[in-house]
Amino acid sequence: MPGFELIGKSELNEVKKIFKESNGVLFAHGFDKLRKNIFRVRKFEKQISNFFKIKYVQCVSSGTAAIKIALKSAGVKQNDEVITQGFNFIATIEAIVDCGAKPVITGIDNDLNLDLNHLKKLVTKKTKAIILVHMLGYSGEIDKIKSFCKKRKILLIEDNCEAVGAKYKKKYLGTLADIGIFSFDFGKNITTGEGGCILTNDKKKYLFFKQYHDHGHMLLKHLPRGNDKAAMAGFNYRMTELQAAVGIAQLKKLKFILRENKKRFNHLEKALKNKTYVRKIYPGSIPSYDTFLFKVKKNKKKIIVKYLNKIGVGTKNLPDAIKWHFAFYWKHAVNQKQLRNTVSSKKILDEYIAIPILINKNENLYNKIGVDISKLI
Numbered sequence: 455m456p457g458f459e460l461i462g463k464s465e466l467n468e469v470k471k472i473f474k475e476s477n478g479v480l481f482a483h484g485f486d487k488l489r490k491n492i493f494r495v496r497k498f499e500k501q502i503s504n505f506f507k508i509k510y511v512q513c514v515s516s517g518t519a520a521i522k523i524a525l526k527s528a529g530v531k532q533n534d535e536v537i538t539q540g541f542n543f544i545a546t547i548e549a550i551v552d553c554g555a556k557p558v559i560t561g562i563d564n565d566l567n568l569d570l571n572h573l574k575k576l577v578t579k580k581t582k583a584i585i586l587v588h589m590l591g592y593s594g595e596i597d598k599i600k601s602f603c604k605k606r607k608i609l610l611i612e613d614n615c616e617a618v619g620a621k622y623k624k625k626y627l628g629t630l631a632d633i634g635i636f637s638f639d640f641g642k643n644i645t646t647g648e649g650g651c652i653l654t655n656d657k658k659k660y661l662f663f664k665q666y667h668d669h670g671h672m673l674l675k676h677l678p679r680g681n682d683k684a685a686m687a688g689f690n691y692r693m694t695e696l697q698a699a700v701g702i703a704q705l706k707k708l709k710f711i712l713r714e715n716k717k718r719f720n721h722l723e724k725a726l727k728n729k730t731y732v733r734k735i736y737p738g739s740i741p742s743y744d745t746f747l748f749k750v751k752k753n754k755k756k757i758i759v760k761y762l763n764k765i766g767v768g769t770k771n772l773p774d775a776i777k778w779h780f781a782f783y784w785k786h787a788v789n790q791k792q793l794r795n796t797v798s799s800k801k802i803l804d805e806y807i808a809i810p811i812l813i814n815k816n817e818n819l820y821n822k823i824g825v826d827i828s829k830l831i
């Protein structure tokens with residue numbers, strides 16, 4: 455979440471460089487001479503690849519576009535089914551629907567992660583892919599779900615839009631499944647305003663991403679772009695040089711952001727862990743610590759939410775913005791039978807409050823919040 459809090463001089467300087475060094479070429483492709491062979495989207499992709507230790511990265515216009523391209527690369531089409539969890543963001547469902555396929559919704563467990571037992575019951579011959587979403591900075595049961603998918607030969611996509619920088623067993627989330635998805639929209643751990651990327655270690659998949667997101671362009675080196683060949687009908691999901699410039703500056707801040715998040719998170723955890731149920735971190739994983747989640751009794755919820763609003767921090771997704779993050783409310787995109795799968799998840803979600811971690815706020819504020827809430831609970 456805190457990327458937007460640190461937008462400033464270094465992002466501006468990277469943007470200025472586009473004008474100083476490469477004549478204001480804002481497009482990621484071609485214009486080789488005019489731009490003096492400087493390609494910022496390509497540079498950003500290389501930096502992501504090095505930082506997260508993944509072979510191939512394709513930057514695109516949004517996280518939603520990234521999910522759509524991932525599904526297209528798996529050949530998802532009409533009458534196929536794609537499974538994902540009810541506690542989610544609408545983007546995954548929209549990407550499935552946009553491919554003409556049917557979203558199938560699983561419940562969540564007590565820790566708000568995808569419920570593997572429910573998932574096992576929902577797989578059919580029509581299941582083309584599973585999208586595991588690491589919600590609010592915390593890892594889902596990636597190892598167990600991965601081995602289940604491997605056994606059943608189903609493509610696994612990690613939607614890691616909300617947990618950029620989080621890890622499982624020393625590896626970054628988003629690099630563990632067949633395909634990983636990041637978003638860099640303005641509410642994410644690092645931001646380019648709008649933007650996202652797709653990660654994979656599979657060269658064939660990468661070549662699909664690269665072509666599909668750019669009208670099918672093969673980018674054959676010996677041909678000028680205007681005479682380039684197409685391998686398929688694609689679309690335009692390109693990232694611009696402006697976004698990449700901002701991303702280059704933001705990625706340098708990610709480690710700092712994660713450290714600062716954790717300091718504030720620790721204050722809340724220390725004050726509340728003996729007072730109430732705090733969302734459990736999946737064993738072996740390290741969250742990105744940008745949200746702190748805990749349970750409250752029904753009669754205390756309103757009081758605590760009111761307190762968080764009054765102190766200027768508010769809540770994140772739970773309870774605010776829940777309508778965009780829970781399939782229970784998506785009858786415009788999900789069929790009745792699937793909506794029924796969300797009823798038990800609602801009971802769990804209703805018990806939780808999510809506190810956003812903001813790093814421009816002094817860490818002592820989070821100490822105070824923890825102590826205050828421990829008295830209200």
Ligand SMILES: *Cc1c(COP(=O)(O)O)cnc(C)c1O
Pocket residue numbers: 515516517518519542543545546587613615616637638639648649650
């Ligand atoms: C933000 C988000 C997306 C979509 O990202 P955009 O870049 O805003 O399109 C997808 N999935 C989840 C879980 C998200 O939080």
